[in-house]
Amino acid sequence: MFARLFRFLESRIDIFSAFDEDETPPTGVWRFMWHHLKGIKGWLAAIMLIELAFSGVEAAIYLMVGWFVDLLNKQSPQTIFQDYGWLLAGAAFIILVLRPILFFVTQVVTNQIVVPPLTNQIRWRNHIYTLGHSLTYFQNDFAGRLSARVIQAGQSVRSAVIAVIGDLWYALIFASVTIGFFGSVNVWLMLPVIIWLVAYAVLLRYFVPRALERSEANSLGRSSTTGRIVDSYTNILTVKLFARGDLERAAVRDSLKHWNDTFLDLMRLILGASLVLQILNSILIVVTAGLTLYLWSRGAMTAGAGAAAIALVLRLVQMSGWLMYLIRDVFDNIGTVQESMLTIAKPHDLVDAPTAGTLSVPSGEIVFDHVHFRYGGAKPVFPDLSLVIRPGEKIGIVGPSGAGKSTLVNLLLRLYPIQSGRIFIDGQDIANVTQDSLRRHIGVVTQDNSLLHRSIHENIAYGRTGVDREAIENAAQQAAAHDFIVGLSDQEGRAGYDSRVGERGVKLSGGQRQRITIARVLLKDAPILVLDEATSALDSEVEAAIQAQLHRLMRGKTVLAIAHRLSTIAELDRLIVLDQGQIVEEGRHDELIARDGLYARLWRRQSGGFLALEDSSVA
Known part of the structure; x- marks a missing residue:
């Protein structure tokens, strides 16, 4: 019964409820927080009301102590239950x-209904919005930092708001009841508490900003040390090959010393603030006790009221310690929210048109129509590019480094927004179709052949959903990958297609990773195929084994192939030679050799089948 009750309560906030995935979060800290909180404002109001009732009951218990003491002093033991039983x-x-009951309700609403779902709902929504950013956004930042901001935002928004409407609200109600009770007994009894509160506020005003500053320095020290250690581990082969373990130890030692110094600096501040607070608390207790004794001796106060006064003050000073750190944490969380907001809440610079439809590719014609593109404020990569690729045509893209070969493919995939011009696929402007439908119709094998840290099965199946194991293994066999896959295993005992490949496929060789990515594209079987250095990581024997499969894969498809090893694309229908963002030559291999232009010079400069670096005269 209780399990069903908790499941019901814990499902009141849907982590994955529908929302506008393209709505840019506001950039003000409080507006950013409210953006994520407005959907549960009713539950937040409920927490405030419950905390109000609970803090009132807590304060009433201390007042009842005084009433009980007076009752014992004045009432006869023989008649106390008769007169005051009810x-x-x-x-x-x-x-x-x-x-x-109030405690239970407070904990259930706060920690079961609100805290976990709210935290993860914020993380989910920020993750979904972050995924919608363009490729440039991810290239300009560290993946680890982006993921940390997404995770931290949920925790920090939740912690800050729960602390304010829960703990701080509770303390405010309790302090108000204390001052009100003291005022009802004697105005002089209220004065020490007011003076203490003013002094406490001054201490917080001094402590909180300095604590935040030193906490940030300590956090930077931790990040720096972690980065140093991770950098050493990530590049451990380089460290060992160059025998620079001493250099890495020295770098981490210096970073760790700096971190330790910032930590000690923070601890000194906390120690000083805590000492001052303890002195203030001791003075409040002694002065309140003295005034209570004085008022009682003059008959202006009962013993019970004095007992309640001392109890309230003791509870107040007990709360003051955790309240000081709570306020610091609130501001610390707000600072973290601001960091996350500045990272996440940026407008998407590449979005689907409001009326974007689904791309249809019956034949596969591609047209670049006067395309102008530049990266940021740099020199244009394509000042004015026009190119027509006929349905089913296989073209090779050739040119020296920096000519714009990979950029051409990235624009076709709409990974970057073009400044002017249009790109058509079968007469459809790719700016007017959804990005997902566009990319579903294009299979890509790039020179960056990293894999997801998942099983071989999942990596190959990434090419098409809903396929069975037989289709996946068939694609692997066509990519000459099956034989090495069945011999794989990981540290958790999984083998073959179930074995994990490590972060970015680090457990596999470059050639093995490339064959997995080729199998993934074979399985996808898209009508347009892009091969960007598709066989660059393969040795000659393996390349020969899969070249036939690549040629079979290209049948009936429109193909764009980029290769520095010109022999791999020499037999394609047409070669496009790019130089400084312009098409300087095009034709078949033998035609271009006969012209003795840039392509012929590139061909002659190859050594062992690879394109050598071009000097400035050729470029």
Whole structure:
């Protein structure tokens, strides 16, 4: 029964509820937080009301202590239950029943209904929005930093808001009840608490900003040290090949020393603030106790009221310690939210048109129509590029480094927005179709042959959803990958197609990774095929084994192939020679050799079948 109840309560906030995935989050910190909180404002209001009731009951219990002491002093033991039985039963009900119920409700609403789903809903929505950014966005930042910002945003927004509407609200209500009670007894009894609160506020004003500054320095020290260590581990082969273990130890030692210094600096501040707070608390306790004794001796206060006053003050000073760190954490979380906001809340610079449709590719004609493109403020890669690729035509893209070969492919895939001009596939402007439908119709094998840290099966199946194991193994066999796959295993005992490949496929050789990516594209079987250095990581024997399969794969497809090894594309229907973003030659291999132009010079400069670096005269 309780399990069903908790499952019901824990599902009140849907982590994956629908939202506008293209809506740019606002950039003000509080507006950014409200952007993620507005959907659960009813639950946040409920937390505030429950905390109000719970803090009221907590304060009432301390007041009941005073009433109970006075009752014991004034009432006869023989008649106390007869005269005050119902009041005593009511007090017992508040303590035994109402307080636990309010505590339970507070914890359930806060920690079961709101905290976990809210935290992960924020992470989910920020992740989905971040995925919508263009390739440039990811190239300009570290993947680890982006993922950390997405994860931290959920935790920090949740922590800040729960601390404010929960703990801080609770403390504010308790302090208000304390001051109100003291004022009702004697105005002089209220004065020390007010002075203490002012001094406490001054201490917070001094402590919080300095603590944030030193916490940030400590956090940077941690990040720097972690980065140094990770850099050493990531490049461990280089470290060992150059015998530079001493250099890496020295770098980490210096970074760790700096981190330790910032940590000690923070601890000194905390120690000083804690000492001042303890002195303030001790003064408040002594002064309140002295005033209570004085007022009681003058008959201006009962013993019970004095006991309640001392109890309230003791509870107040007890809360002051964790409240100081809580306020620091709130500001710390707000700072983290701001960092995440500045990283995440940027407008998508490459979005689908509002009326974008689904691409249809019946034949595969590709037209570049007066395309102008540049990266940022740099010199244009393509000042004015026009190119027609006929349906089913196999073309090779050739040119020296920096000519724009890979950029041409990236623009076809709409990984970057062009400044002017248009690109058509079968008469459809790719700017007017969805990016997903465009890329589903293009199979790509790039020279960056990294894999997902998942099983071989999952990596190959990434090319097409809903395929069976037989189709996956067939694609692997066509890519000359099956034989080495069946011999793989990982540290957790998984073998063959179920074995994990490591981060970016690090457990496999370059040639093995390339064959897996080729199998993935073979399985996808898209009508347009892009081969960007598709066999660059293969040795001659393996390349020969799969060349026939690549030629079979190209049948009936429109193909764009980029290769520095010119012999791999010499037999294609047409070769396009690019230089400085312009088409300077085009034709078949033998025609271009006969012209003795740039292509012929590139061909002659090959050594062992690879394109040598071009000097400035050739470029």
